[in-house]
Amino acid sequence: MTTHPTTGPSPDFSSERGEKPAPERADVLGGEFGSFDDHHPPAQELLDDCVHCGFCLPTCPTYALWGEEMDSPRGRIYLMEMAEKGEIPLEGAFTTHIDRCLGCMACVTACPSGVQYDRLLEATRPQIERNVARSRSDRLFREAIFALFPYKRRLRAASIGGALYQKLRPKSMDRLMARLPERFSRLVAMESLLPPVSVREAFARIPARTPAVGPRRGRVGLLTGCVQDVFFHPVNEATVRVLAAEGWDVIAPREQTCCGALGLHAGREEEAIARAKKLIATFERARVDTIATNVAGCGSSMKEYGELLADDPEWADRAQAFAAKVRDISEVVDETLADPRARRHPIEATVVYHDACHLGHAQKIRTEPRRVLRAIPGVELVELPEAEICCGSAGIYNMLQPQAAGDLGRRKADNIRGTGADVLVTANPGCLLQIRKYLDGELPMLHPIQLVDASIRGVRPPEMG
Amino acid sequence: MPERTMEAPHGGTGSDAPAAATPPAPVGPELARDFRDVLPADSVITDEVGRRSYECDGLTGFRQVPALVVLPRDADEVAACVRICARHGVPFVARGAGTGLSGGAMPVADGVVISLQKLRRILEIDVENRRAVLEPGVYNLDISKAAKPHGLYYAPDPSSQQVCTIGGNVAENSGGAHCLKYGFTTNHVLEMEVVLADGSVVTLGGPTGEQAGPDLRGLFIGSEGTLGICTKVTVRLLQTPEAVRTVLADFPSIEAAGDTVGDIVDAAIIPAAVEMMDSLSMEASEAATGAGLTVDAPAALIIELDGPADEVDAEFEHLTAICERHGATRLHVPTEAEERQKVWKGRKAAFAAVGRISPDYIVQDGVVPRTRLAEVLTRIAEMGRDAGLRVANVFHAGDGNLHPLVLYSEAAGEHDAAEKLSTDIAELCVELGGSLSGEHGIGTDKACSMPVMFSPEDLGVMHRVRLAFDPDSRCNPGKLFPTPRLCGERPGKYAPHPLEEAGVIERL
Numbered sequence: 001m002t003t004h005p006t007t008g009p010s011p012d013f014s015s016e017r018g019e020k021p022a023p024e025r026a027d028v029l030g031g032e033f034g035s036f037d038d039h040h041p042p043a044q045e046l047l048d049d050c051v052h053c054g055f056c057l058p059t060c061p062t063y064a065l066w067g068e069e070m071d072s073p074r075g076r077i078y079l080m081e082m083a084e085k086g087e088i089p090l091e092g093a094f095t096t097h098i099d100r101c102l103g104c105m106a107c108v109t110a111c112p113s114g115v116q117y118d119r120l121l122e123a124t125r126p127q128i129e130r131n132v133a134r135s136r137s138d139r140l141f142r143e144a145i146f147a148l149f150p151y152k153r154r155l156r157a158a159s160i161g162g163a164l165y166q167k168l169r170p171k172s173m174d175r176l177m178a179r180l181p182e183r184f185s186r187l188v189a190m191e192s193l194l195p196p197v198s199v200r201e202a203f204a205r206i207p208a209r210t211p212a213v214g215p216r217r218g219r220v221g222l223l224t225g226c227v228q229d230v231f232f233h234p235v236n237e238a239t240v241r242v243l244a245a246e247g248w249d250v251i252a253p254r255e256q257t258c259c260g261a262l263g264l265h266a267g268r269e270e271e272a273i274a275r276a277k278k279l280i281a282t283f284e285r286a287r288v289d290t291i292a293t294n295v296a297g298c299g300s301s302m303k304e305y306g307e308l309l310a311d312d313p314e315w316a317d318r319a320q321a322f323a324a325k326v327r328d329i330s331e332v333v334d335e336t337l338a339d340p341r342a343r344r345h346p347i348e349a350t351v352v353y354h355d356a357c358h359l360g361h362a363q364k365i366r367t368e369p370r371r372v373l374r375a376i377p378g379v380e381l382v383e384l385p386e387a388e389i390c391c392g393s394a395g396i397y398n399m400l401q402p403q404a405a406g407d408l409g410r411r412k413a414d415n416i417r418g419t420g421a422d423v424l425v426t427a428n429p430g431c432l433l434q435i436r437k438y439l440d441g442e443l444p445m446l447h448p449i450q451l452v453d454a455s456i457r458g459v460r461p462p463e464m465g
Numbered sequence: 466m467p468e469r470t471m472e473a474p475h476g477g478t479g480s481d482a483p484a485a486a487t488p489p490a491p492v493g494p495e496l497a498r499d500f501r502d503v504l505p506a507d508s509v510i511t512d513e514v515g516r517r518s519y520e521c522d523g524l525t526g527f528r529q530v531p532a533l534v535v536l537p538r539d540a541d542e543v544a545a546c547v548r549i550c551a552r553h554g555v556p557f558v559a560r561g562a563g564t565g566l567s568g569g570a571m572p573v574a575d576g577v578v579i580s581l582q583k584l585r586r587i588l589e590i591d592v593e594n595r596r597a598v599l600e601p602g603v604y605n606l607d608i609s610k611a612a613k614p615h616g617l618y619y620a621p622d623p624s625s626q627q628v629c630t631i632g633g634n635v636a637e638n639s640g641g642a643h644c645l646k647y648g649f650t651t652n653h654v655l656e657m658e659v660v661l662a663d664g665s666v667v668t669l670g671g672p673t674g675e676q677a678g679p680d681l682r683g684l685f686i687g688s689e690g691t692l693g694i695c696t697k698v699t700v701r702l703l704q705t706p707e708a709v710r711t712v713l714a715d716f717p718s719i720e721a722a723g724d725t726v727g728d729i730v731d732a733a734i735i736p737a738a739v740e741m742m743d744s745l746s747m748e749a750s751e752a753a754t755g756a757g758l759t760v761d762a763p764a765a766l767i768i769e770l771d772g773p774a775d776e777v778d779a780e781f782e783h784l785t786a787i788c789e790r791h792g793a794t795r796l797h798v799p800t801e802a803e804e805r806q807k808v809w810k811g812r813k814a815a816f817a818a819v820g821r822i823s824p825d826y827i828v829q830d831g832v833v834p835r836t837r838l839a840e841v842l843t844r845i846a847e848m849g850r851d852a853g854l855r856v857a858n859v860f861h862a863g864d865g866n867l868h869p870l871v872l873y874s875e876a877a878g879e880h881d882a883a884e885k886l887s888t889d890i891a892e893l894c895v896e897l898g899g900s901l902s903g904e905h906g907i908g909t910d911k912a913c914s915m916p917v918m919f920s921p922e923d924l925g926v927m928h929r930v931r932l933a934f935d936p937d938s939r940c941n942p943g944k945l946f947p948t949p950r951l952c953g954e955r956p957g958k959y960a961p962h963p964l965e966e967a968g969v970i971e972r973l
Contacts, residue, residue: 048824049820049821050820051525051817051820051826052521052522052523052525053523053564053625053816053817054523054562054563054564054625054628055564055625055627055628055814055817057562057564057628058604058627058628063582066536066583067536067580067582067583067585067602068510068515068518068536068580068582069515069518069519069563070510070514070515070518075518078517078518079514079518082514082517088513088514088517092514093512093513093514093515094514097514110627111817112753112754112814112816112817112818112820113753113817113818113820113821114752114753114818114820114821115820
């Protein structure tokens, strides 16, 4: 070979590759932490753990929907890196792509390098809340959510309106909702998530103390939750009955308030800290061995109180001690399976279990609920395709990002239908609200503890006739 | 073969540049407008943050911000995008999941990235003829998932199979742990629909994999995106083997493990897979997966047999006897499918898991004749010692495909030494009668080493073939072939590049 081929223009590979020196950047922002402020910016060593291998991509809900790098875990980490170097501001695209993250933590499960995306996200969101001015409508909508959901009393008051609204809601409302312009999409989403409201259940209270049936195993404190207690009160009742039947004294302090999970996951750090302190103090007074919750999101944030309050010398140890006692209800019941007190009656049903992200990905609790369900005679457990992908609920995500949440909800609903199961169970009220919206009335949806409760009592589970 | 060594393999661009900054907007707004005529507005990415997200693939040392990123939704839209590029004379790079380890999907400055991540449909599972028709963005593992209910699976299984796409597999001719027995992507792809650089759509191969005339299907597979973009792939599915048995065997030394591999092959056993890991890679992987690897064993083999149950049983006995003869210190035989998957997870997560024991690392990929495994490993260990760097080894021992992982710390300024060691290892493979790359491809990373393996005449022929498909060199330009600036051009006095002297390339 001596001469260059004549079949095409001569190749100057260098210019094709666009090899040119990197221009000096004049627009590098900020100080030591680039575009972040100095209050717990995402730690460089956590960012360094990401090697850009891409193993996280298929399990990321937004990547599954859109296939875009910026809306993938490694893409978001890349953006955090750029912000940390001061190459991009927090306003604009950065906030957009971080806002679009569901915080489902499926990427944490998938990552072979052990990247702690959960900690990175929890460091990043408060930075946005502190440093980025949101539009007026966005700000007001968020304020409204946080002025309502963490307050049991306000939710109860709202439930009266909700029940009335549902009674009076004309059929034509669906058409009206569908016609509302795009800017009202968040309100439409909120309206459609409203579960069937029972005012009687919304106002019912869990007894402050329920004694164990038979010999005592110990004293369990129960977090009754906000949305859970008002809209899913029967789940709390079932939880108390199961715990008591298995030999626990159940303490449900009346004065308990929101655990702060919704705020924590949305970057409202100060609010979350205040709520955490209040709840820690409440349960310290209750002198319990274990603090149980039947809400995946609450359990996940309560287990993180140690980190949340690590900076506060007065609270750090107390938070650690509190977090060490927190168990999901499935963990508590699973521990009793070796020596069960309450006989299980058969429930003949094909059951599909949906892993709530804050239980499976965030708390790594997957086998416990399945073992608890399999301990019910007659239950045949089936697995869900794409089980690792979020249903789109993700705390308040389905209100803030209704379109993405809708696409994910429909995808989850299709997968659930495909299993042909008789009943869907999942351990998070958010997932139940979200999935109900896309599977309305097609099959009963319960918290796993409701199946256990029905089995112990020898009755048909609710909604299953 | 002439021995040519470049002075500074990766000087100039990419690895040395800290992070590529935004290029000046060289591409007029007409280009974006034209794309928006055929795609939804949000599928044309023009903002800086979006474009920078695409500046590298799985190999982050090489970065280049593209002018535009487009995400077509089907084959017609891909062809339309390629035609727009042709009309504007703009180069483009097809991108799958962006997990490649040779910088093959690194963008071209002033060029377009065509992401195939919206083409994810499995178009057909033809059970009777054991074929699947796929869009290029389908994840490798999803093919086997979809085929599983029919007792079928797709054989090539790169370690990244949960995320890498069939389109990327076609571009790189990907292998995987089981290619010792089952072969590479090229042995399993029957037919492809391909968009050429001018936007025309052609079919390569056929329903049976055969095609009259030259094997253009075979030519296209492994061409690293330099000949066109495949938009539809028909693959062969295999029947799930009746029996699978796996053994995880620890050995007192790398040599003992290497000799075991030789004896297995000599005994006429063809395992589905023979993988070797050294203690460093096991340490990382065990931390990541808890797969049950013995972290203080100097070496371990993961050997898998599959086929008819009787045959597997007989061979398995023979195999364990061979392991024991070479002083295996532990034989772990997972009985449950779940346990077996765990062992495999331990192997397949190894690359990424090394992030746990080193802040930065380079995954190398080279091939040596199987008989020289022990020799090359000894040499690599020596080279690592000389460079003051640790090298972990994970590899497909059955076919001599090495994956040395060079561990270093960017912060400690070890980058250049690591790059050099890594390149030296690949070139050592060639010296020992092997190849620069087994399965990760040449891409950007190894373009400069190509003259070590191929003569200027060889490279000239390859380039002419490429021009026959893509006369303007607009499909993934700058990959595979060495360029003066990439491969050590220095400022100052002009010195002709060896390839310039040979007339393969010229400077404008």
